[in-house]
Amino acid sequence: MTATTAESGFFVALNRGRGAFLRFAAYLGAMVGIAAMAKFGAGAYEENAFLYQILSMKGLMWGGTGALAGCGLAVVASTLKPSLLDAKSARNFVPWLDGFVLMVVLAAIWALFEPAQSQISYDNQSNLFAGRVIMAMNVVFIFSAVSYIAYLFAPDSFIGRVATWSAYAGVYLGGSALLLRWHESYLFDLDIGHAPVSNLYEVFILLFCITAAIYLALEKRYQAKAMGAFVMTLVSAGVFFGVWLDSVGQADIKPLVPALQSYWMKIHVPMNFVGYGSFAVACGAGMAYLFRYRLESKGGTSKMLAIFPSLDQLDQLAYKAVAIGFPAFTLATILGAAWAAEAWGGYWSWDPKETWALIVWLIYGSYLHARVSHGWHGKALAWWAVAGFLVTVFCFLGVNMYLSGLHSYGHLS
Amino acid sequence: MTPEAFMANMPRMQSFPSFFKYIWQRLGSMSLAIILLVVLAIASVIGTVLLQNQGQADYLQQFGPLWYWVFRSLGLFDMYHTWWFLTILGFLMLSLSACLWRNVPKMLKDMRSRKATVTDKALKHFQYSNRWQLDGVSDVAAIQAAFQKRLQGWEFRTAEEGDRHSIRADKGRWNKWGYILVHSAILVILVGGWMGAHFGFRGNMAVPEGSADNEISFLQGTQTGHKTMPFMVRCNSFFIDFYPTGAPKEFRSNLTIIDGGKEVLTSDIIVNEPLYYKGVRIYQASFGDGGSDIVLKLFHMDGSEAITTASTQVYKSWTDKDTGIVLKITDFKPYNVENLADPGQAKKFQDLGPAVEYEMRGPGLKPVKIKSFMNPFVDLNGVNHGSFMMISLTGDDADYKPVALGLDLTHPVEWKLFHAFMKHLSALSGKQSKQANLEAFRAAMNDVFGEGERPKGFQEMAMRTLQAVNMLPQLPWPILPVLSDFTQHYYTGLQLARDPGMNVVWIGSALLVFGLCIMFYMPHRKLWLIVQPKDGGMTVTLAGMVNRNHLVFNKDFHDLFTKLGDDFAGLSS
Numbered sequence A: 001m002t003a004t005t006a007e008s009g010f011f012v013a014l015n016r017g018r019g020a021f022l023r024f025a026a027y028l029g030a031m032v033g034i035a036a037m038a039k040f041g042a043g044a045y046e047e048n049a050f051l052y053q054i055l056s057m058k059g060l061m062w063g064g065t066g067a068l069a070g071c072g073l074a075v076v077a078s079t080l081k082p083s084l085l086d087a088k089s090a091r092n093f094v095p096w097l098d099g100f101v102l103m104v105v106l107a108a109i110w111a112l113f114e115p116a117q118s119q120i121s122y123d124n125q126s127n128l129f130a131g132r133v134i135m136a137m138n139v140v141f142i143f144s145a146v147s148y149i150a151y152l153f154a155p156d157s158f159i160g161r162v163a164t165w166s167a168y169a170g171v172y173l174g175g176s177a178l179l180l181r182w183h184e185s186y187l188f189d190l191d192i193g194h195a196p197v198s199n200l201y202e203v204f205i206l207l208f209c210i211t212a213a214i215y216l217a218l219e220k221r222y223q224a225k226a227m228g229a230f231v232m233t234l235v236s237a238g239v240f241f242g243v244w245l246d247s248v249g250q251a252d253i254k255p256l257v258p259a260l261q262s263y264w265m266k267i268h269v270p271m272n273f274v275g276y277g278s279f280a281v282a283c284g285a286g287m288a289y290l291f292r293y294r295l296e297s298k299g300g301t302s303k304m305l306a307i308f309p310s311l312d313q314l315d316q317l318a319y320k321a322v323a324i325g326f327p328a329f330t331l332a333t334i335l336g337a338a339w340a341a342e343a344w345g346g347y348w349s350w351d352p353k354e355t356w357a358l359i360v361w362l363i364y365g366s367y368l369h370a371r372v373s374h375g376w377h378g379k380a381l382a383w384w385a386v387a388g389f390l391v392t393v394f395c396f397l398g399v400n401m402y403l404s405g406l407h408s409y410g411h412l413s
Numbered sequence B: 001m002t003p004e005a006f007m008a009n010m011p012r013m014q015s016f017p018s019f020f021k022y023i024w025q026r027l028g029s030m031s032l033a034i035i036l037l038v039v040l041a042i043a044s045v046i047g048t049v050l051l052q053n054q055g056q057a058d059y060l061q062q063f064g065p066l067w068y069w070v071f072r073s074l075g076l077f078d079m080y081h082t083w084w085f086l087t088i089l090g091f092l093m094l095s096l097s098a099c100l101w102r103n104v105p106k107m108l109k110d111m112r113s114r115k116a117t118v119t120d121k122a123l124k125h126f127q128y129s130n131r132w133q134l135d136g137v138s139d140v141a142a143i144q145a146a147f148q149k150r151l152q153g154w155e156f157r158t159a160e161e162g163d164r165h166s167i168r169a170d171k172g173r174w175n176k177w178g179y180i181l182v183h184s185a186i187l188v189i190l191v192g193g194w195m196g197a198h199f200g201f202r203g204n205m206a207v208p209e210g211s212a213d214n215e216i217s218f219l220q221g222t223q224t225g226h227k228t229m230p231f232m233v234r235c236n237s238f239f240i241d242f243y244p245t246g247a248p249k250e251f252r253s254n255l256t257i258i259d260g261g262k263e264v265l266t267s268d269i270i271v272n273e274p275l276y277y278k279g280v281r282i283y284q285a286s287f288g289d290g291g292s293d294i295v296l297k298l299f300h301m302d303g304s305e306a307i308t309t310a311s312t313q314v315y316k317s318w319t320d321k322d323t324g325i326v327l328k329i330t331d332f333k334p335y336n337v338e339n340l341a342d343p344g345q346a347k348k349f350q351d352l353g354p355a356v357e358y359e360m361r362g363p364g365l366k367p368v369k370i371k372s373f374m375n376p377f378v379d380l381n382g383v384n385h386g387s388f389m390m391i392s393l394t395g396d397d398a399d400y401k402p403v404a405l406g407l408d409l410t411h412p413v414e415w416k417l418f419h420a421f422m423k424h425l426s427a428l429s430g431k432q433s434k435q436a437n438l439e440a441f442r443a444a445m446n447d448v449f450g451e452g453e454r455p456k457g458f459q460e461m462a463m464r465t466l467q468a469v470n471m472l473p474q475l476p477w478p479i480l481p482v483l484s485d486f487t488q489h490y491y492t493g494l495q496l497a498r499d500p501g502m503n504v505v506w507i508g509s510a511l512l513v514f515g516l517c518i519m520f521y522m523p524h525r526k527l528w529l530i531v532q533p534k535d536g537g538m539t540v541t542l543a544g545m546v547n548r549n550h551l552v553f554n555k556d557f558h559d560l561f562t563k564l565g566d567d568f569a570g571l572s573s
């Protein structure tokens, strides 16, 4: 792992300094503007038409005003305190937000390929275009995993680049497919429309994209390419599960039950999956650690060892991923509690899903403490990261499949 | 820890205070924290695997007497309220307090004191340190300026020790506040939860349309508790809205709060949008039938052609005086959306209309459960297949089987036609040719509609009557009760809750998230630049320390070292 990343001058300029800072402020302003529209705008928030509220003239006005205000504030603030221009948060977040804008553009392009309105029927959703984009995403993610594994055995920079670029492609395909699905849900009937985070199939795609994106961010910053073989293999396993879900008819867009018709869902669910995704990456780092540990103890092939991050670095990477996931998961759980308080009258009911979220949280909490306290070292912690992810998987899959409760939206029927 | 090691670690217990101090130290130790978190996680699993708060009889049947007794005495059926689970939580609070008590003063002191100097001995132990030998540079101020320019937004402190000039730079100096906030936030949340459990309540109330209630009921361990609210809630009306697929889209109740005999507030509530009155939140939780008025037509099967009516209500029983049959009405639904497509085909949802559900008992009859639909079954091609029912011989909902009665009983004339047909058929006395049957049907038609007169769609009617002839005589019941009219009343299922600890929990939650962000994303970074003249030039040492996130710091430290090297090289030329 070398200290600096060689990047072309244009991207460097784009993603730091004034440009990044102002853009970051504009994005934040636009988000605040949209939130303000949902809260205070005429007609306020409408579950059944929120996407079009954002995309309408009204949304443009609110979002645009917010963006301009954000930019203005940023100019003032950065004149008063120039050191703000180096703010890490702007530099770290701006590429993500840019990427999101790109996804929106992609989704808009895909929307051109949608079948004619007369061809669209709720009963047979197989001709919708998002399904095809998702299929492409599946293929690309699996291809990426294979390339990452190939890279381990043939550490050739071309293979490595192919692996990375296909992972990026997968993220953009998946993200834009989800956005397109949001649009598609309105095509049947405005009443049915809702954000694409309402069933297991949709959140799975979200999970792949978030996991891959978090991994790619770490890869870019810390040159940890060997870890990709593990993370993307996890993603591919998920892809197979998603394909199976599709094959048993769980991929259809279905209307929302009353309990889920809330703006809380749009915040709570994605935030949760930021947590899950980071834990998946931590698991990948843990597996890489254990793999390297085995290689070392067997005096394994030096070529592979040469491209692997060191044990200490892998340990740090796992920690880094948990450090992203733990606060996100904490916030998501609190948001869930707030939603429950509003919808059901109690912020905590010991419902199985809630309880398992608590269990996951406790497991990673104890992981963090174990790191600080003496006596627990690399290998044990790597196992902890792997086991923690198994618990996480049970929390978001097993609970839906085996235990009953309020979160039955994910039930496999 | 092995027992021996444990004993070795124990201080000699000469006095109670030293024992107490020992316990206090153990309580605030990190290993106890880890153990507590893991134990809490494992304990929580039990409550999700064993369904909580079910009927005791169900548990007994599921586990058998021995395990039932074991589980019950451990309180596993209402696990999260058992003394032992609460004790673990109590321990967690104690442990948190102990560890805050021990660490906070130290941390506050550390955050305030920033020693600029570092001894050479200490320098050896730094994980990050590197040095330059600068020849031909003597300007300490320029070196310091270059250092400070590279570290925008850092705080600096300098010290002079003989010829040794030290500059200390700090960033994220308040990082330990993250620790303090996170750990006190957990305490705050637990206190908030305790306040809610002790001073709050949460229970259910079912209010039929048009009536009012002020009592909630809730589970209290294995029993049901009751509580009276200081106001009445009246349900004026209840609506359900459906998606085209038949899935419910919205439940809405119009409620009026009556306080001290006066109507103080009228408002709609839906799921996710509760009503707030006098510290109590009122939520839309469920709904059901609130005693709808039901009119059944009883078709007497004794050949008398008689049709009588029974007017009753859901949840009531109705006894037929002639036959002794008792109908217990259990439920009514105005919409019954079913998938009519064949298995494997694309789904076709259709509303089959209103249906009433009742249990029928009578002398010499096996009790059955029946769902009787008001409308005849019209298939997707528009063909009327006559009235129908769902019948469960076991009384279990899973055993419902659709039964086509043949006749469309919404038209009394078909009931007449059926009897006329039966009469003519029996006149045939055993002759069973197709021709004879047709002849009998024609005669029946003439009887009912007049010579040669045929109503529209009589072919379908013929099919239905044939079906009825095969079907109806098989039914063992003296009467056939069919839903004929209704006036629907819903009840709305409300949940009423008050939680004075809730805001405390939200404050704790905010502190927790805020603290976590400080803790993880604003690590305390310390850098020292130590400048010391040597051999006509300067030895400059850069040393660094960080309390977490070494990956980034490592990278940044080396970046800084490279860049400063260039800066310093510029100074000497």
Ligand code: HEM
Binding pocket: A365, A368, A369, A371, A372, B027, B028, B029, B030, B032, B033, B092, B095, B096, B099, B100, B103, B179, B182, B183, B186, B519, B548
């Ligand atoms: C539910 C309970 C708790 C939660 C969620 C929690 C959370 C955390 C987190 C996230 C960290 C940061 C770890 C890191 O540096 O990566 C931490 C550190 C720490 N925790 Fe806890 N903790 C809890 C209970 C406790 C208890 C009971 C103790 C006392 C024994 C304790 C003592 C500590 C200590 C000493 C540190 C290290 C602080 C430092 O040096 O920065 N924690 N805790």
